[in-house]
Amino acid sequence: MPELPEVEVTRLSFADRIAQARVTGVRVGKDLRWPLGYEPELLIGRRVLGVRRRAKYLLVDLDQGLLLWHLGMSGSLRFGDDRSAPTAHDHFDLDTDQGLLRLNDPRRFGAVVYVASETSPQALKLLGHLGVEPLGSDFDLKAFHHGLKQRRSAIKQVLLAGDVVVGVGNIYASEALFLAGIRPTLRADRVSRPRAEKLRTAIVDVLARAVQKGGSTLRDFSNADGQQGYFQLEAMVYDRAGQPCRVCDSLIRWRRQGQRSTYYCPTCQKA
């Protein structure tokens, strides 16, 4: 469910409300991808300083240490006064004097991990290899093109790997490559500088627009208030195999690329 825009929209929907809250309780449900790595009770009494995002991770800063939250493939957060009994897929609660932050994640690919600092070994293992933030000021053409030059695998895989640029998931990778007119199978090191610039712009546009629209992802995304993404960003190619391209009417193609589905227009996107 969540790519960068959904994670960011989630963050925006509760960051202000949880800031300065005091932790009053922690409930750990079924196992997530990784254990918390800390005694839950020791979090009680800590103060929440704020919520940041790095790639698709949410960083909940505490007055001592921080919690890394990842929504995996099917996770979502809720924050509010509703303290009703957890349902089948509610696997982690952080209760505070300003509301309950609850992770719901049917597939349990998500996780909540406590780390003493952002530079601790556990934190570095998860965050250390990450590439540049696409909506930040360091996402410039020179660095992006240089990053692509180092890689011989397909451009789509490089985008998904997240070590050049982060936050671009399977949907937005297909969409951005369409907007840039680049075939997903093109080797990254063969993307010319002008095309890298088109792609850079496409990534920024598609992600920023999705954040602005409140998280556009298909199906079931909702923010920490439970509000649905408006889903006003009509996909150009994603999940549209066999349907006519919205630009040229060619039929959109599907292929499997690195265990994931990829969609592209054979006419608009060149190798």
Place this chain on the structure above:
DNA sequence: AAAAGCCCCTGGATGC
């Protein structure tokens, strides 16, 4: 070092 595959897990859609 980089690239390619392998999994973790549940649920919905589809097909027989």
Place this chain on the structure above:
DNA sequence: TGCATCCAGGGGCTTT
């Protein structure tokens, strides 16, 4: 209706 199969927004880990 039941059962099998395939697919799903991620990403760390292991193997080439």
